[in-house]
Amino acid sequence: MELNKIIQGDCIQIMKEMPSRYIDLIVTDPPYGDNVGYGWNNKTIINNENPLINCTALVEMYRVLKLNSSLYLFTNWKHYPFLTEFISRYTKFKIRHLVVWEKHNFGLGWAFRHQYELILVLEKGKPKYNLKNFSDVQTASHINHNKSNHPHQKPVDLLMKMIEHSSKVGDLVLDPFAGSGSTGKACEKLDRKWIGIELDEKWINRREKDNGK
Numbered sequence: 721m722e723l724n725k726i727i728q729g730d731c732i733q734i735m736k737e738m739p740s741r742y743i744d745l746i747v748t749d750p751p752y753g754d755n756v757g758y759g760w761n762n763k764t765i766i767n768n769e770n771p772l773i774n775c776t777a778l779v780e781m782y783r784v785l786k787l788n789s790s791l792y793l794f795t796n797w798k799h800y801p802f803l804t805e806f807i808s809r810y811t812k813f814k815i816r817h818l819v820v821w822e823k824h825n826f827g828l829g830w831a832f833r834h835q836y837e838l839i840l841v842l843e844k845g846k847p848k849y850n851l852k853n854f855s856d857v858q859t860a861s862h863i864n865h866n867k868s869n870h871p872h873q874k875p876v877d878l879l880m881k882m883i884e885h886s887s888k889v890g891d892l893v894l895d896p897f898a899g900s901g902s903t904g905k906a907c908e909k910l911d912r913k914w915i916g917i918e919l920d921e922k923w924i925n926r927r928e929k930d931n932g933k
């Protein structure tokens with residue numbers, strides 16, 4: 721499988737083509753299943769109406785991860801109870817921790833603005849962690865929506881923190897719901913190899929355009 725690029729396709733099918741115990745770390749941000757549009761342009765993403773998509777993918781994610789490795793899984797407060805119930809009952813992952821991503825910046829508007837998102841830390845075996853100062857509240861700026869960017873683009877500095885904490889130089893990191901490819905960018909800055917998978921060609925083309933390809 722080609723490394724350091726986003727593969728276009730359904731992550732469940734593509735992960736099925738990967739050998740077992742192949743990946744050192746997974747960092748991913750699946751659709752939350754809340755079926756809403758985002759930002760001024762009310763953009764939607766594929767499978768956002770499907771709260772089961774990340775559950776189904778978790779089974780393959782477990783298989784492709786090496787023993788003693790971690791998975792960082794973005795979620796939100798609505799999907800969290802359903803997701804943790806599924807993980808505990810139907811996967812072999814251990815739920816190690818819940819990290820809160822606190823956004824420096826959040827827009828004003830109606831009541832209860834979203835200033836945080838959640839990141840579940842799941843373990844296969846007993847992974848080692850590298851940073852002594854990694855807090856369970858991580859602060860990073862939210863990326864504002866514009867007409868052309870991905871409505872869920874995640875900050876590269878936040879992703880780098882998790883990658884640094886749970887992998888070493890040269891390790892292979894997977895993001896099966898890659899979107900605009902932020903995880904790949906974070907890996908490149910930290911000299912990790914990476915594989916991204918994204919179903920929607922639009923975001924892959926957008927990334928290539930931004931990178932001047």
Ligand SMILES: C[S@@+](CC[C@H](N)C(=O)[O-])C[C@H]1O[C@@H](n2cnc3c(N)ncnc32)[C@H](O)[C@@H]1O
Nearest residue numbers: 730731749767872873874897899900902919920
């Ligand atoms: C929340 S977004 C990820 C955004 C990404 N973290 C970023 O920084 O740009 C989730 C992505 O998963 C993609 N997706 C949905 N179902 C998928 C599937 N079955 N296989 C691969 N990608 C999928 C969507 O098209 C969407 O771009």
